[in-house]
Structure formats: C-alpha cells, structure tokens
Amino acid sequence: MKKDKILQKLLNNEFLIEKYQIKENEKPKTYYEALKSDVVIIKTLAILVDELEKSDRPSNSAMYEKIKQFLNVNAL
Amino acid sequence: MIIEEIEIKNYQCYFGSKVFKFSKGLNIILGKNGDGKTKFYEAIDWLFSDGIEDKESLFSSKAAFNMSNGDSEKVMVRMTVAQDGEKRTIRKHFLVTKENDELDFGNTKLEGIEETSSGERSLVDGSRLRDLIFDSRIRQYSMFKGESELNVFDNKDALNNLIDLFSETKHLDIYVDCVSEMYNKADRAVTADAKKNKSNEKKYSILEAEINKLKIDESQLKLQISNIQKELTKLEENIDQASSLVDNAEKLETYNKRISKREDKIRDLRARIAALESYTTNLYDENWFLVFFEPIYNEFKKKAISFSKDRRRLMAEYNQEIGRKKGEEEAKKKIMESIPLPIGTPSQAHMEEMLDEELCKVCNRPAEKDSEAYQYMYQRLQEFIESQKVTKTEDDDDKPKKLFQYNYTTKLTAISDIHEQYLHGIRQIDIDIKDTFDFVENRKKDLEEQEKELSNEYEERSKIVSSSSVEASSLTNILKNYNGFQKNKAENKDDLVRYEFDLKIIRQNLNTKQGEKDALDNIQVDKFLLNTKEILGDILKVTEQTRSKEFNDFIDKLEAISNEIFKKTNKGSFTGLIKFYKIPYGDEIKLDIRLVESSGKKFEGNSAQVTLLHISVLLAISELVKEADDQSYPMIMDAPVSNFDEMHSKLFFEAMKSSVDQSILLLKDYVIRNESTDQLEIKKEFDEIKKDKAFWIRLDEPYENELLHTIDTQIIEL
Numbered sequence: 116m117k118k119d120k121i122l123q124k125l126l127n128n129e130f131l132i133e134k135y136q137i138k139e140n141e142k143p144k145t146y147y148e149a150l151k152s153d154v155v156i157i158k159t160l161a162i163l164v165d166e167l168e169k170s171d172r173p174s175n176s177a178m179y180e181k182i183k184q185f186l187n188v189n190a191l
Numbered sequence: 192m193i194i195e196e197i198e199i200k201n202y203q204c205y206f207g208s209k210v211f212k213f214s215k216g217l218n219i220i221l222g223k224n225g226d227g228k229t230k231f232y233e234a235i236d237w238l239f240s241d242g243i244e245d246k247e248s249l250f251s252s253k254a255a256f257n258m259s260n261g262d263s264e265k266v267m268v269r270m271t272v273a274q275d276g277e278k279r280t281i282r283k284h285f286l287v288t289k290e291n292d293e294l295d296f297g298n299t300k301l302e303g304i305e306e307t308s309s310g311e312r313s314l315v316d317g318s319r320l321r322d323l324i325f326d327s328r329i330r331q332y333s334m335f336k337g338e339s340e341l342n343v344f345d346n347k348d349a350l351n352n353l354i355d356l357f358s359e360t361k362h363l364d365i366y367v368d369c370v371s372e373m374y375n376k377a378d379r380a381v382t383a384d385a386k387k388n389k390s391n392e393k394k395y396s397i398l399e400a401e402i403n404k405l406k407i408d409e410s411q412l413k414l415q416i417s418n419i420q421k422e423l424t425k426l427e428e429n430i431d432q433a434s435s436l437v438d439n440a441e442k443l444e445t446y447n448k449r450i451s452k453r454e455d456k457i458r459d460l461r462a463r464i465a466a467l468e469s470y471t472t473n474l475y476d477e478n479w480f481l482v483f484f485e486p487i488y489n490e491f492k493k494k495a496i497s498f499s500k501d502r503r504r505l506m507a508e509y510n511q512e513i514g515r516k517k518g519e520e521e522a523k524k525k526i527m528e529s530i531p532l533p534i535g536t537p538s539q540a541h542m543e544e545m546l547d548e549e550l551c552k553v554c555n556r557p558a559e560k561d562s563e564a565y566q567y568m569y570q571r572l573q574e575f576i577e578s579q580k581v582t583k584t585e586d587d588d589d590k591p592k593k594l595f596q597y598n599y600t601t602k603l604t605a606i607s608d609i610h611e612q613y614l615h616g617i618r619q620i621d622i623d624i625k626d627t628f629d630f631v632e633n634r635k636k637d638l639e640e641q642e643k644e645l646s647n648e649y650e651e652r653s654k655i656v657s658s659s660s661v662e663a664s665s666l667t668n669i670l671k672n673y674n675g676f677q678k679n680k681a682e683n684k685d686d687l688v689r690y691e692f693d694l695k696i697i698r699q700n701l702n703t704k705q706g707e708k709d710a711l712d713n714i715q716v717d718k719f720l721l722n723t724k725e726i727l728g729d730i731l732k733v734t735e736q737t738r739s740k741e742f743n744d745f746i747d748k749l750e751a752i753s754n755e756i757f758k759k760t761n762k763g764s765f766t767g768l769i770k771f772y773k774i775p776y777g778d779e780i781k782l783d784i785r786l787v788e789s790s791g792k793k794f795e796g797n798s799a800q801v802t803l804l805h806i807s808v809l810l811a812i813s814e815l816v817k818e819a820d821d822q823s824y825p826m827i828m829d830a831p832v833s834n835f836d837e838m839h840s841k842l843f844f845e846a847m848k849s850s851v852d853q854s855i856l857l858l859k860d861y862v863i864r865n866e867s868t869d870q871l872e873i874k875k876e877f878d879e880i881k882k883d884k885a886f887w888i889r890l891d892e893p894y895e896n897e898l899l900h901t902i903d904t905q906i907i908e909l
Contacts, residue, residue, distance in 0.1 A: 121362070121366075125733055128740075131729070135729075159726060159730060160733070163366065163369070163730070167366060175368070175373065176372075178373060182373055182727070183377065183380075183723055186726055187720070187722075187723055
C-alpha cells in the first residue's frame, strides 16, 4: 500500500533514527500501526502520510492546525 | 500493454486497408528505403498526436487517383491492444469525398472502443483511452525514429518527466512543501509568543531584523548561484558541442597558419629563383661572359711566350750576325789597312790571269777549265772578291733593318701579364656561376618540396573540413567560441566558489543568530510551541532528505539496470561503464550520461557504443516502467541499428527480446537485390535472428518511380 511504502521511507531516515533513538522493533510496519505509536514523531509522520495520501488532500493550513493541536498536547 | 493489430488505410503509401498482426516479443518489419517503414512509424505517430495536419498529403495518392466523382474513401489508422485484461482499440480517421473533380476532406475523428474479456464492447472517449493505452510521457521513452532521437536526456525535461513517472521524488515534493509551510507557521507562532515578553523586546527585534536580512542575503546568493549553475550548464553544453569539432578547428587553424607560412615561403623562393635566374643580365653585369676566357688566355699566353722566345732567339741570332759582320768588317778593314797579304798569295789580277791561262802559277801546274784545280782557283777568287766588298753601316740605306722594330711581341707579353692579374677574378666567376646554378637548383628542389608539402596540407585541410559537420569558416569561429566558452566557464566557476563561500558564511551567521533567538525563545516562549516547532523542523529535514535519497536511489537504479543491459548488448567487446552525472541546473538537476572507464575516466565511445548506451538506458527505463506500473509498453523503433555490425545487431535483438515484452523494429539492412535475378530478397542472416514475428513491406509492382499514384505498400508476413 502506498501509505505504508512512503511511511517506511520516512521512518528509515538516518537522522530520525539517530536523533530519536528509534530501534528497529519500535518501527511500525504499517501507517495504521504508526498512528497508534507512542513515539510522537512517528505518530506525527503517520498523521502526515495518512492525510496527504487521501484523495481529498487537506490544505496545508488545515494540516498545520491538525498537527499543531496534536503536537502542542503530546510533544512533551 | 501489447499491440495486437495496427491497421493503416489509405494513409500515404498504404493504399486500401493494410493490417499488421503483431505478437508479444520481438516483431521485425523489413523494408528497403522508400517502401513504407517510416510511413508506418509516422502513421502511429499521427494516431497519437493532435497537431495540425495536411490531410491531402496524408491521403494515399493511389486512392485519390482511383476515385470518381461521388466516391468517398476513409483514411484511418487503428491500433488494437491487449491491456488490463481488455481489448482496447483507438482509431483516428477522416473521410475524403470527391465532387466535381475536387477532393473534400472531412473532420478528423478519434474513437475508442473497449472490449471486456466477456466480449462486451463499448464506445469510449478516444483521447482518454489513447492516454490510458500509451501515456504520452511514456511514449517519449518508447517510440524513436533513427538513432539521433535515442538520447532522450538531451531534453532537460526528460529527467523530470521520468522522475515524475517512476519515482516517489515528485510525490515527496508535496510532503516537503506541506511540512515547510507548517514549520514556518510554527516558527511564526514562537516568534509571536516571544514578542509578548517585553523584557528582551529590543534585543529580540534586532535579532529578528538581522535574521531577516541574512535570510534575504541567503536567498539572493542562492539565486545568483542558481543562475551561475544554469550558465555553467549551458556553457558545458556549448563546450560539449564545440569539443567534438574543436580538435578539427584547432587542426584547421594550425593548417591555415602552416599553409600561409608555406605560401609565403614559396613566394619568396619563386622571387629568389626568378632573380637569380636572370643569367643574361649576369653575362654582362657580372662579366659571366668571361667564364671561358682562361683557355683562350692560356692559348694567347702560350703564343705570347712562344713569340717572345722566338723573338729572343731571333734577336740573339740577329745580334750575333750583326756582331759577326761587324767583326768581319773590322777585320777586313784592319787587313786592308794594316796587314800585308801573305807571301805567295796571288793578287786578284794574278788570280784572274791564272784563270784565263788555265794555269796555276803558284804551283806551276795546268788548271784546265772545269777541272778541280780550275774550280778551286775560281772559288778562291770569288771568296776574295766577296771579302773585299764593304759591309753597309747602320746609317747606310742598304744596312739591314732593325728586328722587331714595332715591338709587338713585348706588347703581347705585357697584355698577357696584365690578363694574368685578372685570372683570379675570372676563375671566381666560374665558381660564382657554379654556386649560382647550384643555389638555384637547390632552391628549385626546395620549391618543389614546399609545393608538394603545400599540396599535402591543402588535402589534409580539406579532409578536416569535410570530416566536420560545419564549414571551414564556422570551424574557425567554433575555435574562437570554444576558447571563449572555456574562459567564461573558468570565470563562472571562480564566481561560484566565491558565492558558495559567501553563502557558507551567511549560513553560519544565520545559525548563530538563530541560536541566539532560540535561546531567547527558550526563556520567553511556551515550551509546547517550541516542541512543536522543533518536531516540525525535524520532520522537514526528514522529508527533504528522503526526497533527495529517493532521487539518488532512482538514478542509481537506472544506472545499474542500464549497465546490466549495456554489458549484455556489448558482450565480447570493450564496453566501459555507463555513468549518470547529476548536474545542478538552477534548483533542478540535469542528467548527463557518459561512458567511463572503471577508473571513472570519461571516454567518447564509437557511434555503435553510443547508440547502445542510449538503447540500454531506454530499456532500463522500460524495466522501471514495468516495475512501477506493473505493466509494460512496447518499444517502437525505426532504423535503430544502422550503425551496428552483425554481432552488435544480434546482441541488440537478444536484449530487446529479453528486456521488453513487445518491440516493433523497422529495419532496412536485411533486404537485398539479387544481382543475377534482379529480384529483391531477404538475406539468409535474417533467419538467425530469434524473432517472434516478421513482416516484409514492399511496393506492389509494377510501379513508376515518378508517379505517386502507382505506389502501394504491400505487407508480406514472413
């Protein structure tokens, strides 16, 4: 599935793995699994992929509002 | 997608309806020049294009010729393909009617027909179906007319199209744009919150202003760098174009200079020869006429010496004679004057008396006339008389004349002596003449040699010009331009280094100021806003890096597959490697594909290698298409192998067969005319090609070369 494929590409980024100390077993296999992740950045990426891969993709402003709300609360 | 059928009806040389039934794999259409191969390719191209068309030129001349008033004919190209389990047909056509001896051309229509596996047929929008069957972006990597079109990356948009089609790079642009905007919003939220705190308001404002200025500087520098990179790419292209000719241009200039110098030398030699060859002038001006004087002089001298010698001898004799006579005279005189005759010596009268009486009165013996005694007395008398004669003195008229009174011999000797002095000079004339002749001969040899060399150089120069695709005058300009391009390139590179250094400094300053601002933010701004900004910043970095990696991976993959195919098609010969160079072109990247040695050193392959390089890249693209779209598209190529030898052709066919699900190749090489039968036939070598289907297209005979309405291409399935 395209969402999974793209998410995997983003999750395999070396900078991300290094900075957030993401272990291989912490990496979700699907975007659906990622949406349930406790790692904030993983979940943020999953939301991003989920929204941007929709056929009726939201505007960048709408996306920001959604991500901001999530991060303001969860990025501790 | 597999093309099952192509029908061409009344299209140019295809009179009536002609149907090609293709199969999967390698399909080959053979035909000699002018028999309809290119028209086949153009018919497909027409089917897929929407441009302005000259319908009259598309309509078969033979069909037009056969029409009567009131008749109508259809011009049509139809393609039926198998795709996604359906049979899909697109057909493009227009109607031609004849009224009052005038042809009328109807509107062009494009129709689509879909037929499901169960046989249900439905008429659909032709344009939509056409794009579905064979997307124009894919077609640019699938249809080629001749080798010159094979280098698809000559067009800088080709890479972007390819990336759009087959890699996630373009798709990831959406992520980068979206996250970038989100990050900027988060940054602005942080700034707005920070400004609420008045304690560091001034410091914060200064920092903000400095950051904004640095960002503007950064943006301007990036623009300048982008422009320089574009300029550099253009210069590289120009240099590349010129470099294929610059060797010839340099050689031409060298030959021009050499020829000019040699022509000067020849002119100089000719002038010198002409000047030296004025021998007649030299005869008098340089006294060359005296060159044969020495033998004459020698003869003269010999004679003068001889005369002188004779003169001396004669003079001696003369003097002796004179002396003798003088002595005699003096003696006689003395005798006469002082010495008495000896006793017993008869006097003259006595001797005359004795002769008369024929009696010697000295010895008293008879001396008859004619006797010996008589003769003796007579002789003595004559001697006596003679001795008594007085010799004439010099003053006397009968005195002997003076010998050599005009002194000619002495004069001759003097002349000879004078000439002797000139002999050295005269001998030098001989040497001068010899030297001059030798010199002229040598210069003539030089001239001959120079003219020979000049002729060779003219020939070499014309070879250089004829081997170049441009005229001699353009070649000279190319060299000038080439040097100009190189100079500009060097200057631009210097500028680029300088700007990149400036950019680095600006970015360092920006980071410092940003750090200072972040430090203030940390003190003054709500933590959650900062966390949101930081995470969005990280996500921005992740998306940008992923996009960049995606692009690089795609190019690496394309390069790897291309090399795999290239090796296969070049089996048994030196290949080198295909290397994709990513060249910055403003904000974009341009691909430059080159052959390199394993050491990475670039080299120019021969024409067959270059064609194979392009074909390998196209086949690699075809494989990527197959992987990305989960379906393949046919390759249609007109005359792709005209510069291949037999071995390369064979390898090429094998590669086409193994790499592409369907290919249609139009070839001319295997049709020959049998000289003994004067009939066209297919070469035996064609049997060795592993193909799936083959056609031979040829003009229906008889036809007349100069009458288009006799032309009709026939299809023979082999």
